[in-house]
Amino acid sequence: MGVRGLRTYLIQNNFLANISFQNTTVIIDGMNICNSLFDHRHNDKFPCADYNAFARRCRLFFKALQKNGIRAYVVFDGGSERNGRKLRTRLQRKQNVINDVKEGRYGKLPAFGVDIFIEVLDELEIPRACTAFDADVEIAVLAKKWNCPIMSNDSDFFVFQLEAGCILMPDLYYAEPVTENSINVKFFQYEYFLKEKNILQNRIPIMAAIMGNDYMERSTLLRFYREKRWYDHAQRPNDILSWIKTFGNSPNITDRVINDAFGDVDQSTNDVNALKAAIDDYHVNEFSTFDLDMFFKKNTFNQVHFNDYYGNRLPDWFTEGLLCCSIQSSFLQDAFLLHRVVFTCQWEDLELPSATFCSRYIRQVVYGIAVASAGEGNIDIHFVEHDRDGDRCWPFVVVPIREVKGFGMLPDIHTITDMSVEVRQRLFLACFGIKPAHMENIEMTDAVVSVILCMSFWLKHAEPNVGEKHVDALLVGVIYLHMKSMVCEDKCKNMCASIRKACIDMGESALANIERDLFKKYDHRPYGDWDSNIMHAFAQFHTCYKDILRLNKVLRNPFKSASAVVLLNNNFAYNLFLDLHLNGVRVENVLGNQRSHFQLLFASLKKKIMRLSKAV
DSSP, X not given: OOOTTHHHHXXXXXXXXXXXEOSEEEEEEHHHHHHHHHOHHHHTTOOOOOHHHHXXXXXXXXXXXXXXXXXXXXXXXXXXXXXXXXXXXXXXXHHHHHHHHHTTOOOSOOTTHHHHHHHHHHHTTOOEEEOSSOSHHHHHHHHHHHTOOEEOSOGGGGTSOOTTOEEOOOOOSSSSSOOOSSEEEEEEOHHHHHHHHTOOGGGHHHHHHHHOOTTSOHHXXXXXXXXXXXXXXXXXXXXXXXXXHTTTTOTTHHHHHHHHHHOSOOTTSHHHHHHHHHHHGGGOOSOSSOOHHHHHHHOOOTTOOOBOXXXXXXXXXXXXXXXXXXXXXXXXXXXXXXXXXEOOOOSOOTTSOOGGXXXXXXXXXXXXXXXXXXXXXXXXXXXXXXXXXXXXEEEEEEOOOOEETTTEEOOOTTTGGGSOHHHHXXXXXXXXXXXXXXXXXXXXXXXXXXXHHHHHHHHHHOSSOOOHHHHHHHHHHHHHHHHHHHHSSSOOSSOOHHHHHHHHHHOHHHXXXXXHHHHHHHSSOOSSOOOHHHHHHHHHHHHHHHHHHHHHHHTXXXXXXXXXXXTOOHHHHHHHHHHHHHSOOOGGGTSSSTTSHHHHHHHHHHHHHHHHHHHO
């Protein structure tokens, strides 16, 4: 959500005070702050996926809060609501991302941004939870119960009646280390605004709704503005406040506002319902589904449960995984509850099919598990994927896969718990056309399994086709990122064991030298314009790995998974690929002498990838 123009209005009219922030509890709007930490100002023309840098920025931010005695509780949005009331807004935002890519701008959070953000929260032991649906109202209710401020750049929180107020996220991640004894922030206090504007508190939600949020069609509001002659955008908030005051202390002000805004119309029209919803959401004082207060204090879910698309109750492990962020996937929630998902365009070639098409088969397996409880007799089963088609966001109908060759009929989500790890591993491998015999000499407990499977699948299914040089660039990048993590103070905890061992065996001095040389050569922004065709190839790998992790989670993690911090870096992969492809550099010369630990490891992993790609 977000009220159009409200934050700018409050800042320009000095309604945000500068205060010293320390020694308190704060509730953090997880998705909003995660996106803000990615810092679009520095990445607007740069399709960055340097998750190591992003993790470092998140770490600095939360360590600064901890240093100043600020106890943070982070709350994330869940999935989409069944009534689809925000679907239009969500699709428009996805279209905006496509438009940005078309114009050469890409400052959006990359595919694994939220995953990295949560990893940092776990590392620093910061409590976090995910609401069932949109988090704004639930965050506001928790803030009222705890009488503490909310940290968010979302202007909706200026409208909720929060006694402890709302603060904007400070820029703590530019300077390291943070040495101040307090943090200066911009703070909005609801009561002060009411007093200065001489207006009743229940009028502010009306002001916000008429200014426009996720519920209101912009065209409807513009028509209303023209009728009222509110042409000056900067003056419009004051015009709206003056108009609201004309209704005096009327107890039925919402009805009067609707009559004045829409005239004598049917009270059940979409515009009227949208305006009522836009106003009512700001008056909620109780949790709608998930008692965050109880969860954070006693780690209980208060008997929360989800029903799937057919009304069957989903297993508790799945629901709890969603709510405590161990699964953290609005995709999985939407797939199981709604049979409808929405994808965000990456930095890719808009003239080619969406990067998500490469791994659609993996998602069809997930969908097959989601519909297994419907029974074989129900043949009219499909899912809708809102995805990119050219430069437009478009719905695609996708049919789930019900049976996997080499395994049989897919299980439903309830029976997965009864399956042994070995059976779940066999099912996982069968989804890629791989038999356990194909995994000879591969340690099944190593997170490198997921990486090998992903690269082999991507090599086989990417469109346009990718070749060995693409694999070389990504695989050397994986080894380099493990080195980078090993020489850093804050080492990634979710690494590939075999690559980590090679780093240790190399020795600290030699490891640091190789890492430094690779950093200088390849870990920087490319010179000149990005080649969208190359970026499209790597975007497909990102979506493949994302979907592999989703399938792994649905099957209750039969395989370990490595963090994107040690797997993905667009700068490195892009620059190395150019060096290999255009300059004729031999990959054997990139990782040191031919008998080095990394050279032997690279050769071994690549051999496995190439072998499995022929089996997939």
